[in-house]
Amino acid sequence: MDSEDNSSFGYDAFRRTCPSHTVLETLANKWVYLVVCALRRGRLRNGELARKLEGITPKMLTQTLRILERDGIVRREIFPVIPPRVEYELTELGQNLAGLLNQIRSWSEQHVPDIRDARARASMEPQEDSVARG
Amino acid sequence: MDSEDNSSFGYDAFRRTCPSHTVLETLANKWVYLVVCALRRGRLRNGELARKLEGITPKMLTQTLRILERDGIVRREIFPVIPPRVEYELTELGQNLAGLLNQIRSWSEQHVPDIRDARARASMEPQEDSVARG
DNA sequence: CCGGATCCCTTTCGATACTG
DNA sequence: CAGTATCGAAAGGGATCCGG
Numbered sequence: 001m002d003s004e005d006n007s008s009f010g011y012d013a014f015r016r017t018c019p020s021h022t023v024l025e026t027l028a029n030k031w032v033y034l035v036v037c038a039l040r041r042g043r044l045r046n047g048e049l050a051r052k053l054e055g056i057t058p059k060m061l062t063q064t065l066r067i068l069e070r071d072g073i074v075r076r077e078i079f080p081v082i083p084p085r086v087e088y089e090l091t092e093l094g095q096n097l098a099g100l101l102n103q104i105r106s107w108s109e110q111h112v113p114d115i116r117d118a119r120a121r122a123s124m125e126p127q128e129d130s131v132a133r134g
Numbered sequence: 135m136d137s138e139d140n141s142s143f144g145y146d147a148f149r150r151t152c153p154s155h156t157v158l159e160t161l162a163n164k165w166v167y168l169v170v171c172a173l174r175r176g177r178l179r180n181g182e183l184a185r186k187l188e189g190i191t192p193k194m195l196t197q198t199l200r201i202l203e204r205d206g207i208v209r210r211e212i213f214p215v216i217p218p219r220v221e222y223e224l225t226e227l228g229q230n231l232a233g234l235l236n237q238i239r240s241w242s243e244q245h246v247p248d249i250r251d252a253r254a255r256a257s258m259e260p261q262e263d264s265v266a267r268g
Numbered sequence: 269c270c271g272g273a274t275c276c277c278t279t280t281c282g283a284t285a286c287t288g
Numbered sequence: 289c290a291g292t293a294t295c296g297a298a299a300g301g302g303a304t305c306c307g308g
Contacts, residue, residue, distance in 0.1 A: 011243035014168060016189040023242040023249055028164040034148060046270060055150040057302060062271055072252025083269040084308075093248050100237050107234055108157040109145040114227050115157055118206025180290055191282055196291060217289045218288080 031064040037105050040098040043089035073097060165198040171239050174232040177223035
């Protein structure tokens with residue numbers, strides 16, 4: 001048994017043709033992260049999301065929401081009123097996921113200094129000491 | 135205090151100009167996920183990584199590793215021998231992160247059926263029942 | 269207010285071939 | 289074995305106009 005890190009159900013995200021690889025590919029997206037995290041505390045309207053996700057264009061917001069809706073992570077509720085009102089909320093599956101994605105977001109915030117330092121060190125371009133020795 | 139989901143240090147990944155946003159952007163990448171997860175159990179050589187990450191091209195592998203190295207997530211060790219031998223391993227920072235990323239990978243594998251079902255349902259294109267009512 | 273449809277530029281990524 | 293260079297295809301993403 002060499003599948004120590006694959007305690008799952010025969011799926012293996014390291015394999016390109018594995019469906020789980022596609023799922024991972026979907027999640028590995030900045031806007032997906034942020035939208036899911038934004039909805040974590042409850043339902044939001046389109047405009048509220050747009051304001052919360054600073055700089056997102058309507059197009060990307062809609063596109064991201066459609067993907068998440070298609071994958072059963074977000075539920076969309078349309079109120080047939082004028083002016084239109086649409087609300088988005090996480091499904092149970094989405095809430096499950098949101099916990100994990102939010103940890104990554106939190107990690108990103110907490111480790112800004114570490115990464116900033118690492119980049120600074122990297123840009124000092126340390127030269128390899130000596131070399132060779134067949 | 136409306137920063138309930140930002141218990142961090144004034145960083146806010148929802149803001150485009152926030153450094154944490156950039157960090158999140160770096161992490162929101164399929165190959166980053168997989169490389170970090172692959173290194174989770176210990177150091178690997180370039181070729182070992184290439185074999186584990188089915189379908190990754192040398193170019194993407196190198197590029198991903200350089201980014202991770204620059205950000206202090208991966209450490210690279212070069213053995214000055216012929217033929218060349220290079221090993222990669224997670225730094226402490228990287229190990230910290232790997233735990234989180236691996237949860238996402240695991241989630242992707244576990245929820246393949248859920249997402250497959252959701253997509254199937256979505257492709258049935260459910261029509262909205264009635265509408266309107268100013 | 270919600271969001272679909274286009275146009276278009278930029279970046280990314282894969283495939284391939286090559287060097288030390 | 290490790291890594292670089294180049295090229296073309298594809299996707300990401302902004303701007304804008306339009307419709308319900």
